[in-house]
Amino acid sequence: MKFSEMPYARPDMDSLFKQLDNLTAQLQDAPDAQAQLEIFDAKDKLMSRFNTLSSICSIRNTVDTRDKFYEEEQEYLDGQYPLVSEKVQAFNKVLVTSPFRRELEEKLGALLFTNIELELKSFSPEIVPLLQEENRLSTEYQKLYASARIEFMGKTVTIAQLGPYKQDPDRTVRKAAIEAEGGFFDQHRQELDELYDKLVKNRTEQAKKLGFENYVPLGFIRMGRNCYTPEDLSSFRSQVVRDLVPLTVKVKARQAKRLGIDDFKFYDNTFMFKGGSAKPQGTPEEIMAAGRRMYHELSEETGEFIDLMLENELFDVLAKEGKAPGGYCTSLPDYKYPFIFSNFNGTSGDVDVLTHEAGHAFANFIADRTIPVPDNRWPSMEGCETHSMSMEFLTAPWHHLFFGEQTQKYELSHAEDALSFIPYGCLVDHFQYEVYSHPEMTPQERNETWARLDKMYRPYLDFEGLPFYGRGAGWQRQMHIYQSPFYYIDYCLAQVMSLQFFALSLKDRDEAWKKYMDFVRLGGTKTFIGLAHSVNMRSPIDEGCVKDVCTATFEWTEQHLVE
Numbered sequence: 001m002k003f004s005e006m007p008y009a010r011p012d013m014d015s016l017f018k019q020l021d022n023l024t025a026q027l028q029d030a031p032d033a034q035a036q037l038e039i040f041d042a043k044d045k046l047m048s049r050f051n052t053l054s055s056i057c058s059i060r061n062t063v064d065t066r067d068k069f070y071e072e073e074q075e076y077l078d079g080q081y082p083l084v085s086e087k088v089q090a091f092n093k094v095l096v097t098s099p100f101r102r103e104l105e106e107k108l109g110a111l112l113f114t115n116i117e118l119e120l121k122s123f124s125p126e127i128v129p130l131l132q133e134e135n136r137l138s139t140e141y142q143k144l145y146a147s148a149r150i151e152f153m154g155k156t157v158t159i160a161q162l163g164p165y166k167q168d169p170d171r172t173v174r175k176a177a178i179e180a181e182g183g184f185f186d187q188h189r190q191e192l193d194e195l196y197d198k199l200v201k202n203r204t205e206q207a208k209k210l211g212f213e214n215y216v217p218l219g220f221i222r223m224g225r226n227c228y229t230p231e232d233l234s235s236f237r238s239q240v241v242r243d244l245v246p247l248t249v250k251v252k253a254r255q256a257k258r259l260g261i262d263d264f265k266f267y268d269n270t271f272m273f274k275g276g277s278a279k280p281q282g283t284p285e286e287i288m289a290a291g292r293r294m295y296h297e298l299s300e301e302t303g304e305f306i307d308l309m310l311e312n313e314l315f316d317v318l319a320k321e322g323k324a325p326g327g328y329c330t331s332l333p334d335y336k337y338p339f340i341f342s343n344f345n346g347t348s349g350d351v352d353v354l355t356h357e358a359g360h361a362f363a364n365f366i367a368d369r370t371i372p373v374p375d376n377r378w379p380s381m382e383g384c385e386t387h388s389m390s391m392e393f394l395t396a397p398w399h400h401l402f403f404g405e406q407t408q409k410y411e412l413s414h415a416e417d418a419l420s421f422i423p424y425g426c427l428v429d430h431f432q433y434e435v436y437s438h439p440e441m442t443p444q445e446r447n448e449t450w451a452r453l454d455k456m457y458r459p460y461l462d463f464e465g466l467p468f469y470g471r472g473a474g475w476q477r478q479m480h481i482y483q484s485p486f487y488y489i490d491y492c493l494a495q496v497m498s499l500q501f502f503a504l505s506l507k508d509r510d511e512a513w514k515k516y517m518d519f520v521r522l523g524g525t526k527t528f529i530g531l532a533h534s535v536n537m538r539s540p541i542d543e544g545c546v547k548d549v550c551t552a553t554f555e556w557t558e559q560h561l562v563e
Contacts, residue, residue: 001335003313008056010073011049013080019046020087027094033103036095040108043091044374050084052334059339062324063316065146078139082131089123092116109525112375114226122221127206134202141195141482146324148184152177159184160319160343167270167277167347174267175465182468185476192476193443199482204439215436219486224380227527232541233489237426240492241456243547247554248420252460255416258563265462266469273563278410280351280402284318284344287402291354294398299513305365306358312337314361317353319343326479327353329360329388333374338364348410351402352392359391360384367523379524381487383531385494389418390516393502397509408562415557418499419550422492423457428478429489430457436485447472496540497532499549506556 023043030036054077061070096116098104105113148159153173165177185192200215207218220230256264259274271277280287288310295306309315314337327342338361342353363384367377378384392414400407427450434449435441441449451472454461463470475481480488505512515535522531529539538545 001312003059003332003337003339006056006332006335008053008060008073010076011053011080013083016046016050016084017087020084020091024087024091024094027091027098033098033100033107036098036100036104037107040095040104043088047088048333048374052332054081055330055332055339059316059330059341062142062341064322065143065324066322071143074139075136078135079132081135082128085123085131086125086128089120092120096120108373109376111226111525111527112373115224115375118221118224118226122210122218124210127209130202130206130209134199134206137195137199137202138483141192142324142479144188144191144195145479146322148325149321150180150184152180158319158321158323158343159325160323160345163345163347163349166267169271169274169276171261171268174271175265178267178466178469181477182466185473186468189473196446196476196482197443200435200439200441203485204436214439215485216433219432219436223486223490226380227529228541233429235543236489236493236541236546237430239543239546240423240426244419244550245423245457245459247550248423248458249460251416251419251554251557254561263462264460265464266466269461272413272416273409275563278348278403278406278413279346280348281404281406282402284350287344287350287354288315288317290398290401291358294354294395294401295358297398298395299517301366301517302362305362308337308365309340309358309361314338315340315342317342317344317350319345327357329357329364331364331368333368336365336368338362348403348413351399351410354402355392355395356388359388362391363387363520363523366520370521371523371525376525377523379522379526379531380528381490382493382497382528383519383524385491386497386531387520389491389494389498390501390519393498394505394509394513394516396505408560412557412560412562415502415553415560418495419553419557420458422495422546422550425488425492425495427453427457428475428481429486429492431475432481432486432488446475450475493528493540496546496549497537499553500537503549503552503556 020043023039023046027036027039030039057070057073057077060067061074065071095104096113101113145159149156150159150162152162152165159181162177162181165173166181168174168177203215203218207213207215210218212218216230252264255272256262256268259268259271261268282290292306292310295302317340323343325343327340329338329340331338340353340357340361342357344350344353364377371377396411399410403410430453431450434453435446449472454472454474468474478488501512501516504515515537519531519535522534526534529541532539538549540546540549
């Protein structure tokens, strides 16, 4: 069924709650493990329907944030999600205390129970009103971001549509585009500061009601981190500063030399070559057609996947007025369909959608067809991001379909971006650690904290002449900080994994693809570290892994320099 044909009706919440209550009671009274497994399956089917309707609503709301019907539906569902969580957690409490747990673990997997026990620590009916408010504030931020209408060079554009101007060969245009973007955030400075103030206070109150000192440990648990500690992440960030930042400084010095610039500024950061950054060649339709060819030639499974996506309208990728910013992949479980949302803007990022977001979608496609228990289909987020970031590199033999004569430029900039992204991702994580450890911070103190940490992770940047960025407010552009706290270092861990797949693909592409498929087929049946070790790769947490993996990638870039 095509996405446009999928029916939506507001879920009957009273009926859903009653059915969940009944299933919980049945689970409590079940005479044996088999009966409990059947009840567990019934709960999954019930939640699949609710999650499908929720996804349809969310997608249509982000595709056009001006649509009043879906705006009101999203607002309604934002208030219902915490109530649904309350019912599901009541069911899960009975499940994990089952006298038949050993038999259930044999069928469902022990990791499922470990993950449920983590979730139970992060929820109490007492915090439902706070969760409802958090959802409302998050949606308010998204709507504000999507409302941007920026007058630039005689046009009215969205933030996404400013992208090409930020990579214009004319340095004055790049600077003007960055200034125009920052101007929108400066105009809404008070709203953005107040929204984040409220979110930090809200999340801190949730944590205290659940018995935590602050939101840091609660955020860690909510990210499903089940195989390493906060101290491990701190060590990872330290390794990045010690072993990778010196390499990214060299990468940026090399970039400045390529550009012929002595005073490298923030508005030069994403402009990779004097003749212009690599851009996809062709219309959006031609780019999508090239993507179809790429996935048909890559493997039988990816060919089936891309046909499903294109034939059922499971991409919405053109930037347009009223559309929410950013990009994501989500799922429509009743249909066993993934869905990809993005904002094409004529930059290399358009192709990244066909590799990165499609990596998520492909993993979804495989899991839906091979892993029977829905809770075991998705790993924790570092594993999910490994699916996507690795696909970016494993599709390299087909990059010429998109970039033509600019392919070598794209591949160099892609590898350089991978290296420089990791410190930025650690900056986002470290900043949130500081904010939630000190929730009393004022807006100015938060900006000062960001500016201080930015110098640690990106010492090569100069924000001179850019008021928004110069005052340390650049973090307000990063949607995850408002909407998905602590969901960012996952990208960094995954990037290190992707660079291992990249290195292997340079030696033996077939073996790299085989390992990738082995990783994908495991879904969420193992922890992130377990997944890495299952395919004989190092965990990014391991001491020395960052240095070894990133040094190898840096050396590859040294051998593949282009002007």
